[in-house]
Amino acid sequence: MRATAAVRPLVGGPSPGRATLVLGAGISLLLVAVLAGVAVGSVEVGLTETFGIIAQHLGLPVAPTWDASAPTILFEVRLPRVLAGALVGAGLGCAGVVFQALLRNPMADPYVIGAAAGASLGAVLAITAPIVLPILAVGAGSAWLGIGLAQVMAFLGGLAAVTLVLIVARQDGRASMVTLLLTGYAVSSLIAAGVALLLVSSGRALSSVVGWLLGSLGGTGYPELAVAAPLVLGGSALLLLRWRTLNLLLLGDEAASGLGVDLAAARRGLVLLATVVTSAAVALAGTIGFVGLVVPHLVRLAIGPDHRLLLPVSCLGGAALLVTADLVARLVGGVPVGVVTALIGAPFFLWLLRRSVAAPTSP
């Protein structure tokens, strides 16, 4: 026996030191983004005052040095918006990692198998045709929860579209991942056509629908956050527990199955959880593009493909990125945040494409 292994442990994944460092960096990044998102805006509050207001809110004896409207701006206007950005970014980052591993495709994102298209249709139906009877029923439910009809319809639409894709893609009780990907594309296109048709036929709601489709974090309140947060965070936590399966899926079907993965059950669970997370995120903020595609790649480049760290860091990174992008969007003057992420994302996507053409590699 050689003594090579005595130098350092062979197993156990990232060393505790490295994991702490990486996760700490992610958390710090997110905290900075959140603080900036709360403190900066059209009405400057200032960092010291922001800390003061937060301290006072926590019950600490702090003499107010700020304008009387500042706490309201912070807690009622900016904080819910920043929290929504963090929540949506975390969900999209996490779901993006899962879909890329599941479909073994580096171009996959959380929207690829129909969640975004379905959510769009749901939201557009709610905005343009709220008098249809089934939608009225959903409307009563959403009013009871204190959240918008469009949001509930978007969430349900996302779930319904992915369910439809799964059913169509099934052959002999199981679906190949390529079939799933192509079916998702086809169904998404079909739904997009339906959305376009609805838009054309009802001109009046056009601008509000387009704003929603581009993605925006404005107008999110605490009731929406209270409903979406358990869905996004709970789903992400359950996905986090499946890191081992995600790692094994990268080896291909046969090897993963040989290592004890029940492929059908594992995929069902992963698709379901990732779709719930995605649909909740889309319902909250519309179809914000590129976060779910870009963040997993950036994080993978930085820390490697092991899902033990890739998943949590993508959550933190997605949250930080979207909060920052939303801050930029606000400062530029009310540009939808989806436009900002696309402006970052599209060039990155092109770079990724060129890189993968130059050196063909697996995800």
Add this chain to the structure above:
Amino acid sequence: MSQSAPEPILALEDVRFSYRRRGRPEREVLRGVTVAIAPGEMVALLGPNGSGKTTMLRLAVGTMAPSSGFVRLDSRPVGEWTRREVAQRVAILPQLPSLPDGFRVEELVEMGRAPHARSRFGAGPEDEAAVERALIDADAIDLVGRRIDELSGGERQRVLVAMALAQEPRLLLLDEPTQHLDLAHQVALLAALDRLRRSRGLAVVAVLHDPALTALSVPRVILLNHGRVVADGQSGDVLRPPTIASVFGISLPIAVALGGGAGGSGGSVPG
């Protein structure tokens, strides 16, 4: 070796398998295969392309179910074990596994511990020991710390064998394990597998193509053709030029080192 026949780790009884495609005639890949593999036995599976070798391995791990007949793993129909229970007993090295970029050698080998994982979070000392042993046995310990995408084809193959060994199976199924290996590493791999079956009591079934190499390194050969077992016995008896010629449809003067270095230990259980 003992003369009393031990309970086979793997038994196929009159196994048939067809690929069903809508609107097309069935293609019967296996047509009544009966084979038993004993613990600690090393068997080579030979046959022309499309003779059913890979299908046989897939049926053995239960990723596909036979159209008729029985596949018993550890004395129980393979379909009655969960995927995890199968993986605790059998490791399979597929022909064309995809290797994700970015992982290091030891991280990939550790994935072989998945079926034994007790915790959702990490690995224990027994995993550590198994990974180290596997790396040594597969002659891959000197690759530790390197990234998979930087390895040569032969080095990857050794890492994959290490991953399968880390699984600590009782039966190891290898689909063309010598692909990408140079001659020296082919011989070394088969010798290492032979050592493992002696030391760990591991049963090994390997799909091979080279009759000379097989005769040199593997005691028992199962020869498949058109989905049937056409010969099953000691490699020296099976790998005779007339048999090779009739099965593969070629008549090359094969310099088979008959009777030399085949391990010599009995272990042949003719159908």
